[in-house]
Amino acid sequence: MRNLFKEFLALIPDPALQVGAVQSVSANVATVVLPGGGLLKARGGSPELVGRNVFVRDGVIEGLAPDLPTEIIEI
Template structure:
């Protein structure tokens, strides 16, 4: 028999992995600016100016310092 809760979770979209730059830190909470100009808050470490990977409000690690190209559709 299939797990109904698991079937429900499979209907939800996966949490996207985003990249951004830390613009401010307050304790263990960072403000991250996304390439499109949006801001979000995330838990985790780093220093101001670091490029980081963020998923579901948590900093997952340092991102490479590459040029970001934003293409709007």
Template sequence: MSNLYREFMALMPARPLEVGDVTAINGSVATITLPGGGVIHARGAATVGQRVFVRDGAIEGQAPALTYVQGEA
């Protein structure tokens, strides 16, 4: 017999890893501005001005400060 829960979860997309700049901190929650202009909130340790990796509302670590370039196909 198959596990219906596992089959259902396999249909869900994986949580994306995003990168952005910390613009504000309120307690343990950081406000992060994404390169496209979006703003998200994530929990974790960071400082204002730092570039971080974020996945599923949690800061995973510091990201390299590289220049963002967008290309079109």
């Protein structure tokens, strides 16, 4: 038997995982600078994350990202 709800969910793409550096934190909301220069707000920030690279998905910080060089490729 087909599950129409699961088929519908398969049509919706998963949110992208992004990497950026935390610029500032205010009231548990972090301002994250993306490699291209864009800014985004993400929940789950704490003061010790300022200056660190983090993984962000769907507006939530998922964890620390490694401090590796970033290469930007435009398509």
